[in-house]
Amino acid sequence: MLDLQNKRKYLKSAESFxxxxxxxxxxxxxxxxxxDVTTHFSTAxxxxxxxxxxxxxxxxxHDDILTYVRPDGYLASSAYMPLETKKTWRRDAAQSRTSRKKPGAPTAATWT
Structure with missing residues (x-):
């Protein structure tokens, strides 16, 4: 596996979001x-x-689901990765299922 810990400069942290x-x-x-939308009861x-x-x-x-390796070797959020292949579609479906595992997380269609 690649050492990706130092390759995360393009990823946004929770606090920066x-x-x-x-x-x-x-x-x-x-x-x-x-x-402040981050603390208001209706949006927080x-x-x-x-x-x-x-x-x-x-x-x-969850690097394989939440991120991808850019051509320059750095990681980026998979939200910005173009959907080009069935493999990419399956990864996005897995990402959707991962986010739904949290109590109260929004639901999405299950892709197979």
Missing amino acids: KASLRDDRTVIYQGQVVE GGISQVAEIYEEQFSGE
Whole structure:
């Protein structure tokens, strides 16, 4: 297996994902401005679930599902990998099933 620990510079961490949501956007919930979508009760749960997936990219445990090796040798999120082959489609289906294993995670169609 390749040593990929030092090849993760293009991956976003959970905290950097959350920080990217703390910008000048205006979000309105039931007529009220949401000051921070990462902590507001109506949005924090979903954001935390997505953040967990970002963080799992650094564990190495699911590299084959959550990341792919770019042509320059660095890892990138598989969300940005073009779907080119059946193998890629199957990987995406496995990724979808992995994210559904978490309690409260959104469901998606099962691909075979």
